[in-house]
Amino acid sequence: MRYIRHQECEIEINSNKFFAKRATLSAGSSVQDNRVYGGGLRSYSSTSALEASVEFSYYITGDNDPLIALTGTHSCTGKFCGIEFSGAYLTSYNVNIAPYRLVEFSAAFSIYSGFRNETQTGSFKTDPMKLANGAYTELLNFNKNNIGIDFPNDINYRVSCERTPNYVIGHEYPQDVRLGKVEKSISVVGENVGSIINFSGKDFAKISISPKNIDYAARGQTIECEGMISSQNLDISSNGLMNGSIEIIESAR
Amino acid sequence: MTLDLKNFWNLDERDFYQNSNNQGADYYNSYSSFVKNSKTDQTLKNFKYSNPFSFIPSYGSTVNIAFVSDVNKYGNSYFLMEPRGLNRLIFSLDLNFENRSDDESDLIIKYINEREGALHFPFQTLERVGLSQQDAYKSLYSMKPYMVQDFTCSKISSSNNYVNNNSINLQFDNTLYSQLNSKQIIYSESLPSESKNIIEEYWNKGELDIQPSYSLDREEIYALKNIQLGSSRTFKEKNGINNKLVSIDLKFNAIKDDVLLKLLAFFISKQGFETFQFQLEKPEKRKLNFYCSEINHTFLYMDSHDLNVRINEVPVRRRFFHKP
Numbered sequence: 011m012r013y014i015r016h017q018e019c020e021i022e023i024n025s026n027k028f029f030a031k032r033a034t035l036s037a038g039s040s041v042q043d044n045r046v047y048g049g050g051l052r053s054y055s056s057t058s059a060l061e062a063s064v065e066f067s068y069y070i071t072g073d074n075d076p077l078i079a080l081t082g083t084h085s086c087t088g089k090f091c092g093i094e095f096s097g098a099y100l101t102s103y104n105v106n107i108a109p110y111r112l113v114e115f116s117a118a119f120s121i122y123s124g125f126r127n128e129t130q131t132g133s134f135k136t137d138p139m140k141l142a143n144g145a146y147t148e149l150l151n152f153n154k155n156n157i158g159i160d161f162p163n164d165i166n167y168r169v170s171c172e173r174t175p176n177y178v179i180g181h182e183y184p185q186d187v188r189l190g191k192v193e194k195s196i197s198v199v200g201e202n203v204g205s206i207i208n209f210s211g212k213d214f215a216k217i218s219i220s221p222k223n224i225d226y227a228a229r230g231q232t233i234e235c236e237g238m239i240s241s242q243n244l245d246i247s248s249n250g251l252m253n254g255s256i257e258i259i260e261s262a263r
Numbered sequence: 264m265t266l267d268l269k270n271f272w273n274l275d276e277r278d279f280y281q282n283s284n285n286q287g288a289d290y291y292n293s294y295s296s297f298v299k300n301s302k303t304d305q306t307l308k309n310f311k312y313s314n315p316f317s318f319i320p321s322y323g324s325t326v327n328i329a330f331v332s333d334v335n336k337y338g339n340s341y342f343l344m345e346p347r348g349l350n351r352l353i354f355s356l357d358l359n360f361e362n363r364s365d366d367e368s369d370l371i372i373k374y375i376n377e378r379e380g381a382l383h384f385p386f387q388t389l390e391r392v393g394l395s396q397q398d399a400y401k402s403l404y405s406m407k408p409y410m411v412q413d414f415t416c417s418k419i420s421s422s423n424n425y426v427n428n429n430s431i432n433l434q435f436d437n438t439l440y441s442q443l444n445s446k447q448i449i450y451s452e453s454l455p456s457e458s459k460n461i462i463e464e465y466w467n468k469g470e471l472d473i474q475p476s477y478s479l480d481r482e483e484i485y486a487l488k489n490i491q492l493g494s495s496r497t498f499k500e501k502n503g504i505n506n507k508l509v510s511i512d513l514k515f516n517a518i519k520d521d522v523l524l525k526l527l528a529f530f531i532s533k534q535g536f537e538t539f540q541f542q543l544e545k546p547e548k549r550k551l552n553f554y555c556s557e558i559n560h561t562f563l564y565m566d567s568h569d570l571n572v573r574i575n576e577v578p579v580r581r582r583f584f585h586k587p
Contacts, residue, residue: 040564044517046474048544055517057563058322174428176362178319179406179562185319188362188428263426 014091020132021066022089023098023119026076027134029141031114033066035090037125059177059184060124064090064098067116069141070221075230077103077117081171081262083189088119092130097123099187105167105221105233113142113221113229120173123183142221142229150218157214157239158204159254166197167219167233169262192263196235203242203254211238214258235260274298279385284311302410302444307391307399307453315387316414318371320562321361326409328448328558329353330535339503340486341578344536344554349441352534354411354448356386356435368421368429375416375433385412386435400453406562408449408458408524411437445534449527461521465528467586470540473526476516481543483509508576509543509551515570523560523568530555530572538580552580 021030038061044052080086080100087096102118154160172190177183196217205212216236221229237260246252274295276282282293290309291297297310331351332344360371378384391402403410418434440448450462486502515526533539535556542550553574561569 042517044476046476047479048474050474052474052476052522053519055519055567056565057517057567059564172425174362174424177322177564179322179324180319180565182565186364188364188425190425190428 014129014131018131018133019091020089020134021068021091023077023080023117024086024088028066028068029071029134030066030068033064033090035062035064035093035125037062037121059122059175059182062095062121062125063101063118064088064095064121065116065118067104067114069112070115070229071140073228073230075115077115078169078231081169081192085122085187086119092127092132094126095121095123097121097183097187099171099173101171101173103169103171105165105219105230107144107147107165107167107219107221109163110143110145113144113147115230122175122187140223140225140227142223146222146224146226148218148220148222150220151215152198152200152217154202154204157198157217157256157258158202158242159198159200159256160202162198162200164197164199165219167235168195169193170195189263191261194235194237194260194262196258197255198258199253199255201254202252203244203256207239207242211240213238217258237261277383279312279314279383280310281313284313285309301403302447302451305452306396307403307451310391310402312385312387312390315385315390315412316374317388318360318367318374319388320356320358320406322562322564323361324359324406324562325357326406326558326560327353327355327357328531328560329355330556332535332556339578340505340508344556344581346442346534346536349443350438351442352438352440352445354409354437354440356405356414356433358433358435360431360433362424363429363431365427365429368431371431371433372419372421375419378416380417381415383413383415386414387412400451400455403451403453408520408527410451411440411448413437413439442534445531448531449524458524461524462528465525466532468529468539469582470542471529473515473522473529475513479511479513481509481511483507505578508578509553510573510575511541511553513572513574515568515572517563517567518570519566520568523570526570526572527558527560530558532586536581537583537586538577540580541574551576553577554581 021028021033039056040058041054041056043054046052086098088098098119098121100117101120104116106114152162171192174188174190175184176186178185216234219233223229235258237258239256240259241257243255244252275293277294280294285292331347333347335343335345386405389401391399394402405412414435414437416433417436421429421431423429486506488500488502490498533555535554538552538554540550541553553576555572555574557573559571563569
């Protein structure tokens, strides 16, 4: 096997190629040794299904992000450097936004139908100047009156989708995969936190984030969140300024 | 309900085996013909159940096989397992249906409710019609390797896990097997020769040669006479010549299909009556006679099973004169 460079490693979901910054494919079996009474080794055997996943962080190069549509019940197919997989379900979707930095997206999938083929190289190029940037990203209702924070300098948006496979006797792969809870959350770091919440949290007006590039062109759909402020933190240290951070949660399903 | 004592088993017809669906030279034309011949025919004919239970359970489901016996105790810790009649074999399934959709859960519960606990139904996940002759034996399985298909359901419990996600637990029972046909729990003549050879070999073995998994827990209780005179201290005295008999929980963890079949053949053939030898390792390395009265099997995953059996030492070995 020869070395494969970053620009030769294609990441593909539902035939859409992604400009991935980092990517990880992992597969773990439950195989265990079977040492028997008297000291002999009977065999190695697995007691549960293969746990496989693909995770990658990426930059959006078009107007829309096709992955945001995968938070529902649909599965997807994909390729990781030529290794094909199907029966993949989105389990986590993240967006990281910071001033004057590229807006970084990341996604994680659980794979329930195994892998095919071996690694094989491709190529993918894009113009980095056209990627979404935190400085040009539009934020709506991110202010002290609404969420208690001014001048947000780090925003992390997460969607987690609970997936429960339905394995039946005699089959390697699940009969189907049930969608459980879908939860959105946003953590915002900025200045101040407003009035401190009590045990019941605090509601707020809907907030939205529209990632844009330097030309103010959309890079990914507008992200919206409408839920409760579940936690707040204030911290300060010597020779520093007070920082605030809040955590917002929304139950989407 | 009227019990027809002259025709108690009434093998001629069953609601789930309609003669009209089983006509033709290559079919078992009646339920009676199906019951009598399906396990003994080398070439399995066609047969079609009406509306069998065909939902496949989830991993984690268990099978329990128990042999009911009366124990006659004699002096010196001698005892005899007396089979309680011919129909002393209890085959039960504890089936889990995990993470099922609302639609599938509805169908499962509706199917079971229609039988009201007392009506028999077939549990068959693969129909005979459509299978090649080579694969025909698969239609006799409820869950491989068990060729038991006639059940009643005595208990149902369910849980709504989340939106469109339910878990159901069903208890299936079969008491139709006896000392005479216990082999048919796992055996039919239409099985592939490799499986038949395994069953034949282990059906007749007198010594357990498949080692269990660690840990192996022994329980040894001394048989004592406790004597108390008035308000005196209890005086303990050795009771007879076999004053310490060993009980062991054998655990065969994560075993493969072929090992499972060997062990099932071995333990079912003994029927909780016949004894077998098993060698204990150090400390106290020795070969003893045991009997096994209950088998518990859990489906872990593909080609992976847990089998637990409780074995008890007996002072004297017992063998069947004739084993079916």
